[in-house]
Amino acid sequence: MFEQFSPYHKTRCLLCRQKPIVSLVEPYCTECLIKILPRKLKHLRCRRDTIEWVIATLTKIFLERLKLQNLFSELIGHIVGDGSFEFFDYYDEKYHMKRRYYSVRYTPGLDKAEDARHFANLHKSLFGFEPKIYPRAKNIEVCSRHRVGHIIHCFLPPGRKTVTNPRIPPFIYNSDDNMIGFLKAIFKDEGYLYQYEGTEDLNLEIDMNTSVPERIKEEVATLLNVDCHKNTKDMNYIYKHNLPIKLIKKIETRSRCNVLDDISRILMHLEIDHILRFERININKNSITATWILSIGQKEGIRRLQRLGVINLNEMKVNVVKYPSSKMGIRRPGMKIPGDRVPTSKDIVDLFEKARDKVKSWKNVAIALKVHPKMVYRYRKGTSSVPVIVYNELKRLATM
Numbered sequence: 001m002f003e004q005f006s007p008y009h010k011t012r013c014l015l016c017r018q019k020p021i022v023s024l025v026e027p028y029c030t031e032c033l034i035k036i037l038p039r040k041l042k043h044l045r046c047r048r049d050t051i052e053w054v055i056a057t058l059t060k061i062f063l064e065r066l067k068l069q070n071l072f073s074e075l076i077g078h079i080v081g082d083g084s085f086e087f088f089d090y091y092d093e094k095y096h097m098k099r100r101y102y103s104v105r106y107t108p109g110l111d112k113a114e115d116a117r118h119f120a121n122l123h124k125s126l127f128g129f130e131p132k133i134y135p136r137a138k139n140i141e142v143c144s145r146h147r148v149g150h151i152i153h154c155f156l157p158p159g160r161k162t163v164t165n166p167r168i169p170p171f172i173y174n175s176d177d178n179m180i181g182f183l184k185a186i187f188k189d190e191g192y193l194y195q196y197e198g199t200e201d202l203n204l205e206i207d208m209n210t211s212v213p214e215r216i217k218e219e220v221a222t223l224l225n226v227d228c229h230k231n232t233k234d235m236n237y238i239y240k241h242n243l244p245i246k247l248i249k250k251i252e253t254r255s256r257c258n259v260l261d262d263i264s265r266i267l268m269h270l271e272i273d274h275i276l277r278f279e280r281i282n283i284n285k286n287s288i289t290a291t292w293i294l295s296i297g298q299k300e301g302i303r304r305l306q307r308l309g310v311i312n313l314n315e316m317k318v319n320v321v322k323y324p325s326s327k328m329g330i331r332r333p334g335m336k337i338p339g340d341r342v343p344t345s346k347d348i349v350d351l352f353e354k355a356r357d358k359v360k361s362w363k364n365v366a367i368a369l370k371v372h373p374k375m376v377y378r379y380r381k382g383t384s385s386v387p388v389i390v391y392n393e394l395k396r397l398a399t400m
């Protein structure tokens, strides 16, 4: 079903040239990957029992117990989200040879103990062992094993994600279950729910950074003196609206975030409206990155994700933000402005007009009432009743 959408359905296995590829790192179909892998791993001086385990595990997930594939998709999602996949080369004194150690870790925030538990459980279902969970100062750490790294290595490039800019492995497009598994993990790790204070509109967002190519870096460096926003951590932000159009175009074509592009493709397949946009450039001492934001702003889309089991609104925190930006306290999702409401009447419309005369524009009325401009319109047109809190504020504003 996904065939029409998938950019990979045409990409055939490098060896048999018939079946579609399961990975972009190793562009083979499952059968050929399993055939080719032992030789590759031997070349990496991998121990024989490790090779046997890797092959048996891949066979189990991809050929025998296909239901495990959506769990594996979830695992990949967590590694792309709050996880990491890296390797360290070291010299083995005992055998006098260079060896490579793979590190697969998952480090969610301290408030996400349940997600850490879940990551460990995924290991149990997929690999038959449970990794240890360590509480750290600022987060929780789940350390997987070296041998799992050999499996992950078939699907994701090792290294810092901002630099490697990985793609979602094509096997995830094999089924809706796989795609939903992946999205579930990524939204758990990286998804944030926002609500403008005084409105009922929810916004679900994921943001990710990608490093900017060298040539563009030089161009950005010349802008540093002009339109910079400093934040506390020695990081400079330049927002898109302060950048020259030429530079924006370059970033939007050459510095895309592959994961968000791929997620956007999946959301399109699931018929969920969303926007993917380049937001700003981040500059610190060692690196220049571009921030991309994918946002789902319509209730319908968020509800659909809830129905598909991708997100659970009851468990997600809602960050209530003031219009237009600074962060506020936390409110449960889908909550209306509390208290009684009054239907729109001629009197209320008059009050709105008076308030606008005072503060010059409808936008300023919205800011003064701490509601979204859209809601001011709805109150005036009678498509939404007015919360008493807002009504009292309006009276105060109009008679100032």
Ligand SMILES: [Zn+2]
Binding pocket: 013, 014, 015, 016, 017, 018, 019, 028, 029, 030, 031, 032, 033
């Ligand atoms: Zn093949």
